[in-house]
Amino acid sequence: xxxxxxxxxxxxxxxxxxxxxxxxxxxxxxxxxxxxxxxxxxxxxxxxxxxxxxxxxxxxxxxxxxxxxxxxxxxxxxxxxxxxxxxxxxxxxxxxxxxxxxxxxxxxxxxxxxxxxxxxxxxxxxxxxxxxxxxxxxxxxx
Numbered sequence: 001x002x003x004x005x006x007x008x009x010x011x012x013x014x015x016x017x018x019x020x021x022x023x024x025x026x027x028x029x030x031x032x033x034x035x036x037x038x039x040x041x042x043x044x045x046x047x048x049x050x051x052x053x054x055x056x057x058x059x060x061x062x063x064x065x066x067x068x069x070x071x072x073x074x075x076x077x078x079x080x081x082x083x084x085x086x087x088x089x090x091x092x093x094x095x096x097x098x099x100x101x102x103x104x105x106x107x108x109x110x111x112x113x114x115x116x117x118x119x120x121x122x123x124x125x126x127x128x129x130x131x132x133x134x135x136x137x138x139x140x141x142x
Contacts, residue, residue: 002064002073009074011057015113018082019089020049026090048093048109052085055113063121071124078120085116 023045028034060073067073092108 001069002060002067002071004064006074007057007060007064010060010078011053014074014078015056015082015085016049016053018079019052019086022083022086023049023089026086030090030094044093047106048089051106051109052089052113052116055110055115056081056085056117057113059114059117060121063117063125066125067121068124068126071121073121081116081120085112088112088116 024034027037027045031037060067072078089109089112092105092112095108
């Protein structure tokens with residue numbers, strides 16, 4: 001079981017900085033110099049980062065009781081997830097307009113963070129089955 005301190009460390013000290021740095025780097029690569037971007041573009045990316053971080057944090061809180069201690073939530077794995085989820089964030093942000101309505105953008109950004117956490121930490125979830133149930137399933141005829 002994860003402690004709330006581990007969730008906060010993973011979210012605010014690992015995931016958010018890695019996502020912010022990677023998002024700025026990807027945005028500069030595809031859309032030009034960052035310093036020349038207008039203020040609404042900065043606000044748009046900031047809102048997207050906050051929504052994505054909320055999705056990541058809420059998913060970790062949901063997984064908190066079932067996640068085993070060796071998942072490494074407050075380690076390098078979360079930094080890598082943050083960096084790779086920036087690709088999802090920039091892709092979702094650039095799909096705005098005709099593809100994603102403005103009202104649905106926040107949900108899409110939230111889902112990018114939530115799916116990054118869900119996919120990454122899925123293998124470390126403890127299942128609710130015991131050994132007896134597994135033996136019964138194994139000996140049951142097909």
